[in-house]
Amino acid sequence: MHRYFLDKTIQDQMVLPADQPVYHHLVRVRRTKVGAKAEFVDPDQRLVIGELTALSPEGVTIEVQEDLDQKVELPVKVTVIVSPVKNDRTDWFIQKATELGVDRIVITKMARTVVDWGKQEPKKQARFEKIALNAAEQSHRLKVPEIVFEDYAAALAEEKNLGLVAWEESAKEGEQAQLLKTAKSLQDGQRLAILFGPEGGLSDDEVAVLGEKGFLPAGLGPRILRAETAPLYALAALSTVWDLEEKR
Template sequence: MQRYFLNRLIDDKIILTSDQDIFKHFGKVMRARIGSKAEFVDSNQSVFVGEVDSVSNDIISIKVVSKINTNSELPIEVTIVVSPLKNDRSDWLIQKATELGVNHIIMADMKRTVVDWHKQLAKKQARFEKIAKSAAEQSHRLMIPSIEFVNWQTVCNMKKDTGIVAWEESAKAGEKLAFVTQITDQDLKHLVLVFGPEGGLTTEELEILESNGYIAAGLGPRILRAETAPLYALSAISTLCELS
């Protein structure tokens, strides 16, 4: 069943108008008719099943028929910090990270960042948010991840319970347990994960992060692309926290 996000509370009636993206997708793409059903998530992250009871060219009227008690979110709040990537790789990363349960996506300048994200920032932000919203609906999330563009100093000073920086040199040195040890900490509520750009983080950047409380950790013996490493980490978090 299709899921949609509404930025308001839901009572017993949902009215969609022709100027809304939901109307265009549910009414035009999905061809909603009387009796058609969909799931709707309100601003309190409550999920309701709605059934269409009338349709016109301008309005779709939907009655709420049931509430769904479900939780599809990761048990810990996860923020990933990445460098903007070339071509459409950032789009792909945002889509897949959303499907895997990330809460916040931070785009930051790093020493080896090759993309000038300052150009057309508003356009990029709008596109990324649209991708995240669509992915959150497809994967039946209860929330849409936030997306921000920040400077390096903001990353260093971010509030967190635990901060991990993916550092391939740790794996090369044989380190195996840092990531698992931090993720399985029972007191962990908010985790910040930092990943380098295509050329990796510099030693200086690592040292700055470590001085601000981040822990260097390897992600296994293989070298992962900049867009693959965050997805590997999110998958591992799900395995450790939800499937074990």
């Protein structure tokens, strides 16, 4: 059953106007008829099955048939801070990070960032938001991740209960436990921020400043990962701890 995200609170009966993307997909893409059902999620993460009971050029009427109780979001909110990368690899990263449960994606320039989108940033952000929306629908999440562009100082000041910086030198030095230790120390509802360097890596000075801002260095194993792969490795590892171990 297809899932749609709404920008307003779900009511027992509601009209979705024709100028909304949900109407476009229901009527023009899927050619949905009266009597068809779909899942709908509102900003408060209320999830329902709704039935299309009326259809017109002005909008569709949806009536709630059933409330669903699903727990699919990661118990800890994860903010991923990354640098833009070349070509369409950021598109791929956003899609997969959404599927893996990221809560917020912050895109920022770092000392060795080689990509500069300049005036294209608003267009890129709109594209990334659409990719995240589609991925959240496909993976049946209850939230579409937030995607923002920030300068580096603002990125380091992102809200967090704990922070990590993925640093390959930690792995070379044999450190293996920080990611798991941090994951197990966080409580449900808290926020973890993880920063990942650009394609050229982080400088020693950047790592030192990150330490002052509350980001602990953490290795991601012995292999060197691409800039867009490292966040996915971390999200998958966190999901293993939080989703697949004994219930928290």
